[in-house]
Amino acid sequence: MAESTKQDIGKLLAKQGILIAFALFIIGFTIANPKFLTLDNFENVVRSSAILGVMALGVTFVVISGNLDLSVGSMMSFSTIVVLDLHDKLGPTLAIPAMFAMTLCLGALIGFLVGYLKLNSLIVTLGMLSAIHGLTLTYSGGKNMDIADKEGTWFAIFGQGNILGIQTPILIFIALAALLGIILAKTPFGRKVYAVGGNGTAATFSGIRRARVVFLCYIMSALCVATAGLIQASRSMGSQNTVGQGLELEVLAAVILGGASLLGGSGTIFKTVIGVLILGFIQNGLLLVGLDFSVQYVVTWIIIILAVWLDIAAKRGKLMSPIA
Amino acid sequence: MKLRRILAATTATAAMTVAGMAAAETMTIGITQNNVGVDSYQTTYEKAFIAAAEANADVEVVVLDAGGDVARQIAQMEDLIQQEVDAIIIWPTNGEAVIPAVRKAHQAGIPVVVTNSNIAEAGFPFVSTFSGPDNITQGARSAEIMCDRFKALGIENEAKVVHITGQPGYTTAIERAKGFNDRLPEVCPNVEQIDEQPGDWNREKSQQVMEAFLVKYDDIDGVYSGDDNMGVGAMNAAIAAGREGITFVGATNFAVGYEAMAAGTYWGSIYQSPVDDAEAALKSAIDLLNGEELPFLNYFDTPKITQDNMGDFTKPVF
Numbered sequence: 252m253a254e255s256t257k258q259d260i261g262k263l264l265a266k267q268g269i270l271i272a273f274a275l276f277i278i279g280f281t282i283a284n285p286k287f288l289t290l291d292n293f294e295n296v297v298r299s300s301a302i303l304g305v306m307a308l309g310v311t312f313v314v315i316s317g318n319l320d321l322s323v324g325s326m327m328s329f330s331t332i333v334v335l336d337l338h339d340k341l342g343p344t345l346a347i348p349a350m351f352a353m354t355l356c357l358g359a360l361i362g363f364l365v366g367y368l369k370l371n372s373l374i375v376t377l378g379m380l381s382a383i384h385g386l387t388l389t390y391s392g393g394k395n396m397d398i399a400d401k402e403g404t405w406f407a408i409f410g411q412g413n414i415l416g417i418q419t420p421i422l423i424f425i426a427l428a429a430l431l432g433i434i435l436a437k438t439p440f441g442r443k444v445y446a447v448g449g450n451g452t453a454a455t456f457s458g459i460r461r462a463r464v465v466f467l468c469y470i471m472s473a474l475c476v477a478t479a480g481l482i483q484a485s486r487s488m489g490s491q492n493t494v495g496q497g498l499e500l501e502v503l504a505a506v507i508l509g510g511a512s513l514l515g516g517s518g519t520i521f522k523t524v525i526g527v528l529i530l531g532f533i534q535n536g537l538l539l540v541g542l543d544f545s546v547q548y549v550v551t552w553i554i555i556i557l558a559v560w561l562d563i564a565a566k567r568g569k570l571m572s573p574i575a
Numbered sequence: 576m577k578l579r580r581i582l583a584a585t586t587a588t589a590a591m592t593v594a595g596m597a598a599a600e601t602m603t604i605g606i607t608q609n610n611v612g613v614d615s616y617q618t619t620y621e622k623a624f625i626a627a628a629e630a631n632a633d634v635e636v637v638v639l640d641a642g643g644d645v646a647r648q649i650a651q652m653e654d655l656i657q658q659e660v661d662a663i664i665i666w667p668t669n670g671e672a673v674i675p676a677v678r679k680a681h682q683a684g685i686p687v688v689v690t691n692s693n694i695a696e697a698g699f700p701f702v703s704t705f706s707g708p709d710n711i712t713q714g715a716r717s718a719e720i721m722c723d724r725f726k727a728l729g730i731e732n733e734a735k736v737v738h739i740t741g742q743p744g745y746t747t748a749i750e751r752a753k754g755f756n757d758r759l760p761e762v763c764p765n766v767e768q769i770d771e772q773p774g775d776w777n778r779e780k781s782q783q784v785m786e787a788f789l790v791k792y793d794d795i796d797g798v799y800s801g802d803d804n805m806g807v808g809a810m811n812a813a814i815a816a817g818r819e820g821i822t823f824v825g826a827t828n829f830a831v832g833y834e835a836m837a838a839g840t841y842w843g844s845i846y847q848s849p850v851d852d853a854e855a856a857l858k859s860a861i862d863l864l865n866g867e868e869l870p871f872l873n874y875f876d877t878p879k880i881t882q883d884n885m886g887d888f889t890k891p892v893f
Binding site: 284286289291292295299302388389392393394395397411483486487489490491492493494534535538539541544545 | 611612613614615617618743770772773777778779782783784786787788790791804807808811815829830831893
């Protein structure tokens, strides 16, 4: 009996190595600064991780399908700037759908290039990273966008509002994670995403329309980016053109940290959420501990490596490589 | 935008040829800018520069933009040398990499004015004058604004300050932080700076940093941010957390900072106008060509702005 319990725990560890790593960080930071483990602080971290998190949800689809999306940072800047600009021109009711439509067009373009033309996603989205940034700058003329009347609009609810005491960005993040988690895990489309990423050729021969699946993954990603842009815009009611710059790598780090394979075919929404939270808590924890920022950069890297190592070690049941 | 620059360049070149034949006193000044269009400051700077040049009948300008690209800026420097302009103004894309190009202009006998952000010290022998804001003074003035406010509130002996800096490694960020950190203990020796972290010139990042500060410290009386964009991010964090009575001081007064000052939630900043910056650069070049002696570091004034005197200043356009 004891043996089987041990095996069960072993299996659990193997499945949830990243969760254990997560728990260890929480304990570590709490010892370093007890204020880390307060409800207020947790809410802060989840709320400020929500923007990155929402973007990571979409990128999870793209990564599982065996592709990359490095354009999400620029695209988020674009969505934010566009919705802020249109807010004052068209009013929020029209500005939000217009921004979503424009962002989805960008996603569709990438999806077409990567899915139907079968171009390398790294090249396409790396190119789009600069192209969309250029588009944003052309659109805004380089100016910061600010909503003129910050008090007299309901636009603030997406970033600053709360429902039953829970802040809206958190609710949006949770709701979208639940929805996309179900789509990925429980629907035929979700299965196809894994199939395409796991073995594209086999998927094609099984009758899966590979191009269409990849295309839809980028649409998912653009949808998430537009949502993130909406939260961002509503949260600060104004923005620089560079607001999302560099986020693409953080998003990718969160997705990979969650255990999705860069080669495609594996990963889950739940684990991506954990990956996002780990990144958020590391940043917040290091600030609370109060290390010098230059040290923080290095420590962040060490913690990420530690998390990935624990995850892999748990999967193979050994701390070091089993192959001597 | 682009078209206009090309137009400006062609008309200026044409004008130069004509000028060479006709009036001897017309001077041609070339400028290669860092990255117009990337932010409102640089966009406004370019407009003001062109406007100031147009207002002066003795001056023709060749206006170029490096688009943030060092290689392109070096090529533009070489073009301007080739065109034999009378003076070159450069807004460096990179303080180190442009030195050889600046040296080349110097050797060709063309005086070089560095604008806004200075190049590295190794290039100083080839530069005629630097025209721009004095970031150390800006930091020091922010410290004075903060201290004066604490005195007015009667908390100059116990106040605690947190400091949000710009992007690590940037000269502007380093100099402002140094100015503030050196000056604050001189004017308010009992005020304690309890933490300092970078906000990367980013409003969202600054807001997150401030949220962590608010969790970490129960008592914060003042926040100094390296620019108003970050300052407003920090202020939003405090408002969201319901923490009142904090004095927010920034630098480079942005429109959002000006509005927050008008609303009474943000205390003060440093007024740095891209229009003054552009006009000062052009004036420096003209003065040089007129044979005037200029100090090597030719700063333009960036005054203090607070809720008390903001009526004296127009709202920034960026």
